Amino acid sequence: MPEDDKKMAEGLQSVILTMQIVDQVARTGKGVGVTSLATALGTSKSRIHRHLQTLVQQGYVFQHEDSERYEIGHQLVSLGQAVLDNSGLIGSTRDSLLALRDRLGHSAVASQLTPDGMLVIATVPGRSPIEIGVRVGSLLSFHGSAQGKAATAFSSEAFQRRVLTGDLTAFTEHTITDPAKLSAELDEIRRRGWATAPNQAALGLNTLASPILDGSGAVCGTVGIVDLTQSLAAEPGPEHTAAVMETARRISVLMGHSGPLPFG
Amino acid sequence: MPEDDKKMAEGLQSVILTMQIVDQVARTGKGVGVTSLATALGTSKSRIHRHLQTLVQQGYVFQHEDSERYEIGHQLVSLGQAVLDNSGLIGSTRDSLLALRDRLGHSAVASQLTPDGMLVIATVPGRSPIEIGVRVGSLLSFHGSAQGKAATAFSSEAFQRRVLTGDLTAFTEHTITDPAKLSAELDEIRRRGWATAPNQAALGLNTLASPILDGSGAVCGTVGIVDLTQSLAAEPGPEHTAAVMETARRISVLMGHSGPLPFG
DNA sequence: GAACACAGTTCCGCTGAACGGGACAAGCCT
DNA sequence: AGGCTTGTCCCGTTCAGCGGAACTGTGTTC
Numbered sequence: 001m002p003e004d005d006k007k008m009a010e011g012l013q014s015v016i017l018t019m020q021i022v023d024q025v026a027r028t029g030k031g032v033g034v035t036s037l038a039t040a041l042g043t044s045k046s047r048i049h050r051h052l053q054t055l056v057q058q059g060y061v062f063q064h065e066d067s068e069r070y071e072i073g074h075q076l077v078s079l080g081q082a083v084l085d086n087s088g089l090i091g092s093t094r095d096s097l098l099a100l101r102d103r104l105g106h107s108a109v110a111s112q113l114t115p116d117g118m119l120v121i122a123t124v125p126g127r128s129p130i131e132i133g134v135r136v137g138s139l140l141s142f143h144g145s146a147q148g149k150a151a152t153a154f155s156s157e158a159f160q161r162r163v164l165t166g167d168l169t170a171f172t173e174h175t176i177t178d179p180a181k182l183s184a185e186l187d188e189i190r191r192r193g194w195a196t197a198p199n200q201a202a203l204g205l206n207t208l209a210s211p212i213l214d215g216s217g218a219v220c221g222t223v224g225i226v227d228l229t230q231s232l233a234a235e236p237g238p239e240h241t242a243a244v245m246e247t248a249r250r251i252s253v254l255m256g257h258s259g260p261l262p263f264g
Numbered sequence: 265m266p267e268d269d270k271k272m273a274e275g276l277q278s279v280i281l282t283m284q285i286v287d288q289v290a291r292t293g294k295g296v297g298v299t300s301l302a303t304a305l306g307t308s309k310s311r312i313h314r315h316l317q318t319l320v321q322q323g324y325v326f327q328h329e330d331s332e333r334y335e336i337g338h339q340l341v342s343l344g345q346a347v348l349d350n351s352g353l354i355g356s357t358r359d360s361l362l363a364l365r366d367r368l369g370h371s372a373v374a375s376q377l378t379p380d381g382m383l384v385i386a387t388v389p390g391r392s393p394i395e396i397g398v399r400v401g402s403l404l405s406f407h408g409s410a411q412g413k414a415a416t417a418f419s420s421e422a423f424q425r426r427v428l429t430g431d432l433t434a435f436t437e438h439t440i441t442d443p444a445k446l447s448a449e450l451d452e453i454r455r456r457g458w459a460t461a462p463n464q465a466a467l468g469l470n471t472l473a474s475p476i477l478d479g480s481g482a483v484c485g486t487v488g489i490v491d492l493t494q495s496l497a498a499e500p501g502p503e504h505t506a507a508v509m510e511t512a513r514r515i516s517v518l519m520g521h522s523g524p525l526p527f528g
Numbered sequence: 529g530a531a532c533a534c535a536g537t538t539c540c541g542c543t544g545a546a547c548g549g550g551a552c553a554a555g556c557c558t
Numbered sequence: 559a560g561g562c563t564t565g566t567c568c569c570g571t572t573c574a575g576c577g578g579a580a581c582t583g584t585g586t587t588c
Contacts, residue, residue, distance in 0.1 A: 014278035015318040026346045034536060044577060054279040062378060074383045076347050078401025082290045083336055083344030119338045137342025298565060308548055
């Protein structure tokens with residue numbers, strides 16, 4: 001975001017608008033109106049209206065009978081389901097996540113490696129009364145999250161270099177922004193098989209994560225647990241790290257990995 | 265569909281194409297190429313390419329690094345999650361569905377009332393080794409499914425009339441297509457509080473469903489169980505009907521319904 | 529109950545965003 | 559080498575889709 005908006009290669013406007021509308025409608029539980037959408041997206045009512053009508057006609061959006069607000073349509077529900085079904089690891093992980101949660105009590109999280117960051121693809125809430133966790137669909141940075149560091153540490157050297165020389169934005173005062181320090185931490189993570197990021201992604205929160213390897217032996221994601229920093233220490237006890245690494249190993253096997261993991 | 269295609273009010277083409285592309289990409293687990301999309305959707309490669317580039321740029325679609333296939337992007341995963349979070353009953357139902365499945369062993373299903381039919385919003389697989397069920401996102405008819413009949417029976421008379429005088433397509437030879445017969449069945453459903461549709465939506469399948477009422481006392485969906493006709497009789501035993509009706513009552517309370525239900 | 533404000537919807541002439549078709553490069557198979 | 563795929567890029571043409579204003583219905587205010 002900070003750099004590179006000199007030309008800002010524009011895409012097809014109608015595609016952008018369509019997805020913006022779908023996004024807004026999907027995220028607004030109880031229906032949106034034409035006018036509020038128009039002002040929110042900064043365009044004319046008629047444009048929004050025409051787009052909405054098309055989406056209604058196609059079944060992605062549903063217009064409430066008494067001709068008022070627009071909400072999610074059945075095609076979108078179907079689409080949402082298909083998305084979650086097909087987003088990679090998800091099928092293999094849910095049961096393992098539940099088991100991990102039951103074993104340790106903390107929220108469990110699975111993430112997938114993408115070029116832009118670690119994509120959170122599945123979570124199960126912890127047993128504590130207050131809801132701690134990461135939203136499915138969030139994109140975590142490579143340098144500022146336990147997931148990102150765990151994945152990076154076990155990736156190719158070329159990839160590690162890309163991360164180390166790339167954007168190291170500080171999310172909190174604890175985020176590691178010095179390439180040398182980060183590189184040292186990656187070595188440490190590679191040695192022991194797990195990563196933490198106490199207060200590095202958000203103040204008060206800590207995550208413990210281990211990498212998942214696929215059939216080709218490459219990192220494809222991570223599993224881990226999330227909790228308040230006070231409940232999940234920067235250096236978790238062996239029962240925590242063992243449980244997470246064991247879960248990572250089990251999911252790796254489900255993903256087709258054979259042979260020993262490079263840790264544990 | 266049969267009638268009313270004289271003018272076929274077309275929507276915005278780019279919106280339609282955008283959603284078609286998103287749909288295809290989301291439903292194809294392991295990535296699609298430009299050319300296959302172009303032929304599948306019957307348009308030019310360049311058009312598809314431009315749309316895809318825009319979607320990539322917006323993060324809805326992700327283009328595999330070695331410049332090959334296109335697959336689901338993180339924005340879509342996030343969108344899918346938002347959709348499922350916000351599609352009405354869903355939050356209130358999952359636990360109840362699991363309990364219902366554990367109690368009876370059959371697949372459990374929740375559906376939501378929409379103007380076009382009953383939208384399946386949540387399912388949990390049964391305990392039998394073979395997978396029986398309805399896909400989330402399916403749209404069930406009012407006259408040809410247990411869900412539809414259960415909802416219709418407890419809806420307003422105006423709505424019932426609309427269903428009775430509307431399209432009564434036969435899905436199998438057992439689908440009720442006679443308005444008088446359907447009306448009689450609705451009376452019966454209203455009296456006892458549950459509906460079945462043995463072999464009426466699909467041969468070999470049966471469903472048992474009861475309506476869910478919201479805070480205003482109006483029907484907003486159904487809960488039920490699905491199984492093979494041979495495992496779930498047309499007139500299920502009292503332990504089945506009681507369990508389903510009890511689940512419906514519990515979810516109704518969660519939806520804000522107070523006071524007695526018009527059955528049970 | 530007239531006047532207002534604000535919702536969603538519809539209409540129409542103008543225009544530039546998006547289209548098609550073809551060229552191009554890169555990677556597969558023979 | 560060739561042929562046969564991919565995905566990507568270019569450019570002149572054109573009609574899809576835009577803005578803006580008019581219309582309709584509903585709830586609110588005096």
